[in-house]
Amino acid sequence: MDYKISIERTKHSRLAEVDFNNIPFGKVFADHMFVADFDGKQWNNFSIRPLERLPFHPATMAWHYGQAIFEGMKASVSSEGIPLLFRPEDHARRFNTSAQRMCMPAFPTDLFVEALSRLVWLDRDWIPRNEESALYIRPVMMATDEFVGVRSSDTFKMMIMNLPSGPYYAKPVSLLVEEKYVRAVDGGVGEAKAAGNYGASLYPTKLAKEKGYDQVIWMDAHEFKYIQEVGTMNIFFVLKGRVVTPNLSGTILKGITRDSLITLMREKGYTVEERPVTMEEILAAYKKGDLLEAFGAGTAAVVAHVDRIGYKGEDLLLDQRNWELSRSLKEEINGIRSGRIQDRHGWIHPVIVEESVAV
Numbered sequence: 001m002d003y004k005i006s007i008e009r010t011k012h013s014r015l016a017e018v019d020f021n022n023i024p025f026g027k028v029f030a031d032h033m034f035v036a037d038f039d040g041k042q043w044n045n046f047s048i049r050p051l052e053r054l055p056f057h058p059a060t061m062a063w064h065y066g067q068a069i070f071e072g073m074k075a076s077v078s079s080e081g082i083p084l085l086f087r088p089e090d091h092a093r094r095f096n097t098s099a100q101r102m103c104m105p106a107f108p109t110d111l112f113v114e115a116l117s118r119l120v121w122l123d124r125d126w127i128p129r130n131e132e133s134a135l136y137i138r139p140v141m142m143a144t145d146e147f148v149g150v151r152s153s154d155t156f157k158m159m160i161m162n163l164p165s166g167p168y169y170a171k172p173v174s175l176l177v178e179e180k181y182v183r184a185v186d187g188g189v190g191e192a193k194a195a196g197n198y199g200a201s202l203y204p205t206k207l208a209k210e211k212g213y214d215q216v217i218w219m220d221a222h223e224f225k226y227i228q229e230v231g232t233m234n235i236f237f238v239l240k241g242r243v244v245t246p247n248l249s250g251t252i253l254k255g256i257t258r259d260s261l262i263t264l265m266r267e268k269g270y271t272v273e274e275r276p277v278t279m280e281e282i283l284a285a286y287k288k289g290d291l292l293e294a295f296g297a298g299t300a301a302v303v304a305h306v307d308r309i310g311y312k313g314e315d316l317l318l319d320q321r322n323w324e325l326s327r328s329l330k331e332e333i334n335g336i337r338s339g340r341i342q343d344r345h346g347w348i349h350p351v352i353v354e355e356s357v358a359v
């Protein structure tokens, strides 16, 4: 379909204020944003315009009842200066899967990709060139009815903003196996990128940080036996002869990085098992000397090396010298994202926008 997106360029670019060698994650916003409104029947008012604060009524339903979802994706730039999106259609589809679970309207995937492309094109000078840096793209949809009472909102806002970002974790991460609090239960919303999931994770994560760990490993809610995932990452364990990762059971996010890495590993000839993984199995492998690597996979961190896992008062320590697979995966996926390594999977979506003369 052909969508009419109005475009208003900023007259005061903030680009010159940014130190691209030192960008704190999540705080620096590019010049423009995309906004669309759902009026109860359809999406309207597609606009790209200077990023600004928006006025909201105190009874805006998203604040009260958590009807809000988001996505996280990245754009890089090729050596010829062409912005490259990574698997944008997959992010658009997942946005709609999240929307459906949260009783929100679907956002047309072609409009999602077009809005992204135009927005990234306009903010293309904000895409960092440094290795491991990228433009982080944050689409979000929220309930906007001004109403007190629990029901689904009729109206929604969809917004997209761009944030230049450097490496997410400067160092390997330490993880604590969480044995009291849970993130997701069967039949719950663990598979949706729903705002409330993250609110619920903050307190247990704070407790883990007080104990000296960066993040928690979420376990299944019934027995605290099966590993789910970490913060905003899926998790992989490299054992001698095979790689294991929790299967998509409905309680974990269907990570696009996870999927991409599984594809790359299988191509390299690794056996990747997607199945229920218990912490006991990982501990036993560690004790035998068979646990070589553990790493998180997610758009923000891409591949996050894990150097320590706390479990029942013990620390499993992972030796950097064994991190062969996670290092080569990180190289490869960053290379594909930035166009240095050939994209054999159709993951890269180059952004070339014909700019109309009329304004």
Ligand SMILES: *Cc1c(COP(=O)(O)O)cnc(C)c1O
Pocket (backbone or CB within 6 Å): 072, 193, 229, 230, 231, 232, 233, 234, 253, 254, 255, 256, 257, 258, 297, 298, 299, 300
């Ligand atoms: C976003 C997210 C991931 C990673 O998904 P990607 O598509 O790889 O970015 C994993 N777990 C959770 C809970 C997430 O929110």
